[in-house]
Amino acid sequence: MATQKEEEKLPLFETQQAKGRVLFRLFACTVFVGICFIWIYRIIYFPISSSSSSVARLWVWVVMFMAELCFGFFWICNQSLRWNVTYPHPFKHRLSQRYKDKLLPGVDIFVCTADPTMEPPTMVINTVLSLMSYNYPTDKLAVYLSDDGGSDLTFYALLEASKFAKYWIPFCKSNNIEPRSPEAFFGQDSNVQYAQDWLAVKNLYEEMKKRIESTIKRGAIPEDIRNQHKGFSEWNPKVTKGDHQPIVQIVVDGRDETAVDINGCRLPTLVYLAREKRPHFPHHFKAGAMNALIRVSSEISNGPIILNLDCDMYANDSDVVLDALCFFMDEEKGHEIAFVQYPQCFSNITKNDLYANSYYVVNKVELPGMCGYGSALYCGTGCFHRRESLSGKNYSRGNKLKLDNFDSERNDKRTVDELEEASKLVASCCYEKDTLWGQEMGLIYGCPVEDTVTGLTIQCRGWKSIHYSPNDREGFLGVAPNTLEVGLIQHKRWSEGLFQIFLSKYCPLLYGHGKIKIGAQLGYCAYLLWAPISLPTLYYVIVPPLCLLHGIPLFPQVSSFWFIPFAYVFISKNIYSMVESLTCGSSIKAWWNLQRMWVIRATTSYFFAFIDTVIKQLGLSQTSFAITPKVVTDDVLKRYQKEVMEFGSSSIKFTLVATLALVNLFSLVGAISKRIIDLDMNFQIIEMFAPQIFLSGLMILVNLPVYHALFLRHDKGRILPAVLFKSIVLASLACLIPIN
Numbered sequence: 001m002a003t004q005k006e007e008e009k010l011p012l013f014e015t016q017q018a019k020g021r022v023l024f025r026l027f028a029c030t031v032f033v034g035i036c037f038i039w040i041y042r043i044i045y046f047p048i049s050s051s052s053s054s055v056a057r058l059w060v061w062v063v064m065f066m067a068e069l070c071f072g073f074f075w076i077c078n079q080s081l082r083w084n085v086t087y088p089h090p091f092k093h094r095l096s097q098r099y100k101d102k103l104l105p106g107v108d109i110f111v112c113t114a115d116p117t118m119e120p121p122t123m124v125i126n127t128v129l130s131l132m133s134y135n136y137p138t139d140k141l142a143v144y145l146s147d148d149g150g151s152d153l154t155f156y157a158l159l160e161a162s163k164f165a166k167y168w169i170p171f172c173k174s175n176n177i178e179p180r181s182p183e184a185f186f187g188q189d190s191n192v193q194y195a196q197d198w199l200a201v202k203n204l205y206e207e208m209k210k211r212i213e214s215t216i217k218r219g220a221i222p223e224d225i226r227n228q229h230k231g232f233s234e235w236n237p238k239v240t241k242g243d244h245q246p247i248v249q250i251v252v253d254g255r256d257e258t259a260v261d262i263n264g265c266r267l268p269t270l271v272y273l274a275r276e277k278r279p280h281f282p283h284h285f286k287a288g289a290m291n292a293l294i295r296v297s298s299e300i301s302n303g304p305i306i307l308n309l310d311c312d313m314y315a316n317d318s319d320v321v322l323d324a325l326c327f328f329m330d331e332e333k334g335h336e337i338a339f340v341q342y343p344q345c346f347s348n349i350t351k352n353d354l355y356a357n358s359y360y361v362v363n364k365v366e367l368p369g370m371c372g373y374g375s376a377l378y379c380g381t382g383c384f385h386r387r388e389s390l391s392g393k394n395y396s397r398g399n400k401l402k403l404d405n406f407d408s409e410r411n412d413k414r415t416v417d418e419l420e421e422a423s424k425l426v427a428s429c430c431y432e433k434d435t436l437w438g439q440e441m442g443l444i445y446g447c448p449v450e451d452t453v454t455g456l457t458i459q460c461r462g463w464k465s466i467h468y469s470p471n472d473r474e475g476f477l478g479v480a481p482n483t484l485e486v487g488l489i490q491h492k493r494w495s496e497g498l499f500q501i502f503l504s505k506y507c508p509l510l511y512g513h514g515k516i517k518i519g520a521q522l523g524y525c526a527y528l529l530w531a532p533i534s535l536p537t538l539y540y541v542i543v544p545p546l547c548l549l550h551g552i553p554l555f556p557q558v559s560s561f562w563f564i565p566f567a568y569v570f571i572s573k574n575i576y577s578m579v580e581s582l583t584c585g586s587s588i589k590a591w592w593n594l595q596r597m598w599v600i601r602a603t604t605s606y607f608f609a610f611i612d613t614v615i616k617q618l619g620l621s622q623t624s625f626a627i628t629p630k631v632v633t634d635d636v637l638k639r640y641q642k643e644v645m646e647f648g649s650s651s652i653k654f655t656l657v658a659t660l661a662l663v664n665l666f667s668l669v670g671a672i673s674k675r676i677i678d679l680d681m682n683f684q685i686i687e688m689f690a691p692q693i694f695l696s697g698l699m700i701l702v703n704l705p706v707y708h709a710l711f712l713r714h715d716k717g718r719i720l721p722a723v724l725f726k727s728i729v730l731a732s733l734a735c736l737i738p739i740n
């Protein structure tokens with residue numbers, strides 16, 4: 001047994017390297033050798049020497065080579081994510097022993113919502129309630145809801161939540177239940193041990209939910225409710241989502257001795273914020289909301305630690321705060337850590353992860369890989385920040401986490417009204433004018449992935465960051481897109497924003513040079529280059545099948561030496577990725593779905609993102625942020641749960657998906673039938689075209705659900721006849737392009 005003195009010296013967290021690192025590195029080197037051979041092959045066998053080569057053939061070959069160079073570089077970036085995988089591990093019992101409640105820092109929790117129809121207020125308050133009932137001293141906890149929808153319905157729901165919290169928090173704590181989102185908790189099987197309590201609280205919850213939902217249905221707050229709280233007076237008929245004064249309402253003041261739950265315990269502070277919006281002021285979407293939250297919270301509670309969450313992401317583990325604090329409060333290394341990111345996990349994933357939203361490998365390998373360089377990505381939600389680093393401060397060795405919320409007497413003594421007035425000032429449109437907010441302070445503006453770019457700038461100011469993925473219980477659970485279209489819109493926003501970063505002054509290779517490790521710079525590129533990698537991908541799924549159709553071989557014969565590197569790279573890469581997925585908790589089917597989603601995303605979302613980024617670089621349009629809806633109709637939900645892909649709209653993305661699937665089908669069928677008719681289906685020809693036949697066959701297998709949706713389904717989620725028609729025309733035209 002360690003003595004107390006020794007115990008006090010033990011670190012609050014330790015890091016562990018992933019097993020098999022040396023083996024992995026050796027393996028990666030062999031694949032790299034294979035890739036080099038592929039490049040060499042493209043140079044040596046350049047078709048200029050053969051007499052049959054036309055200009056078109058030359059170009060086909062040149063672009064093949066360029067595509068393979070791109071894939072090679074992209075592969076290198078992806079290896080650097082795997083080179084240095086490191087798992088941090090906190091010891092929260094040591095933290096609790098060392099720091100009694102009074103010594104723990106204040107934690108301000110930010111929840112962002114933006115639209116009461118796409119993000120229903122009941123969902124939002126479930127998130128808020130799960131956070132209010134954290135196992136953490138309530139006088140150190142403050143929850144802020146930022147409502148970019150500026151909706152009195154959301155405000156009303158929050159008021160209801162603050163009343164229900166008086167029952168909910170003591171119920172959670174005395175029965176030690178998980179998770180603490182009422183909706184998620186009551187959705188589980190009930191526990192007999194506290195059946196009576198359970199039923200009583202459940203009834204309260206259901207009644208509250210009914211009240212909120214009926215008010216929302218009505219579309220307006222009834223007069224009697226409006227009269228119950230002064231806050232409603234902020235909503236006059238002129239207030240709209242995009243045009244209103246700053247609204248700040250301290251719903252629960254944590255300092256108030258009468259703000260207690262039914263057991264007489266203090267409630268955490270709860271604040272509603274709708275920052276000012278005016279038509280001619282850019283509001284910078286979520287980044288703008290977060291910056292307003294940083295300032296408003298600094299007026300009210302000023303906790304040195306900030307946790308930020310999307311409104312659809314509830315707290316799934318009520319002890320998470322203590323885990324996260326271990327990283328910040330470690331005596332040795334804590335002072336250099338700016339943020340601790342939890343993985344994005346979701347509560348609505350289907351059995352085989354139809355739309356590949358689980359990010360198993362990203363969460364268990366790639367992001368811990370970035371953590372190994374001290375540069376874990378900031379992913380926008382489920383992230384604990386040090387207020388200082390988020391607000392723009394540089395790292396310096398002397399930084400110590402301030403444990404005291406209140407930096408001056410002033411804060412403590414102001415009345416609620418005074419705090420609200422002061423907050424409104426900092427939540428106004430013109431407050432940021434001529435300041436560094438959005439550039440050097442707070443979250444960075446101008447990019448739809450404000451999270452990634454902000455994380456990067458924090459790291460370049462000398463801070464380190466942690467990606468912590470707990471083994472037993474997920475820290476947070478969110479809502480993943482449950483239709484194909486929404487998922488593709490999300491990936492378009494991401495890939496577009498990520499590519500913008502690459503092209504901006506924040507490009508990790510330049511901006512990060514000398515500030516973050518080279519592995520981290522390349523690791524960032526593995527994400528930032530999603531949009532441009534669409535070009536070689538499109539090329540690879542279109543040109544080899546067309547060349548097959550027109551009788552142009554693009555790969556070495558199966559019997560030649562040069563076939564070996566192609567086969568080795570292809571097989572080893574895919575087997576590795578499959579095994580990796582399986583060890584991260586995925587299933588074979590889910591891995592297969594991921595392959596399909598990768599092709600679909602790369603050829604649609606990433607491609608359109610690429611085009612839009614180029615247009616934006618030319619200054620022809622403005623940054624936007626397409627919010628992902630979190631609710632769908634029952635019909636759609638049923639298909640999602642049955643893992644039937646949802647098309648059902650005339651989105652141009654679906655035309656592209658269908659066209660690519662048909663190009664491969666037509667080419668393969670066309671090539672085979674042509675040869676059979678020509679009766680020259682000899683062994684040598686098969687050998688020459690085997691790689692292309694294989695590629696098309698693989699694309700066809702990957703696209704089986706697409707053919708199904710094109711030709712066999714009759715439900716509303718099938719591919720619409722108009723899309724079918726367009727894609728048949730386009731695919732046929734593509735097959736007619738003369739390449740020879």
Ligand SMILES: O=c1ccn([C@@H]2O[C@H](COP(=O)(O)OP(=O)(O)O[C@H]3O[C@H](CO)[C@@H](O)[C@H](O)[C@H]3O)[C@@H](O)[C@H]2O)c(=O)[nH]1
Nearest residue numbers: 112113114148285286289310311380381448449490627628
């Ligand atoms: O003007 C806006 C737009 C969005 N949001 C909020 O931003 C969050 C994320 O929006 P969502 O539509 O759910 O996008 P996702 O693609 O699911 O979000 C992921 O990607 C975003 C960056 O593109 C990150 O900010 C998020 O944290 C990350 O979960 C939500 O809580 C919104 O309420 C705002 O507060 N104001």
Ligand SMILES: [Mn+2]
Nearest residue numbers: 310312479628
């Ligand atoms: Mn979301």
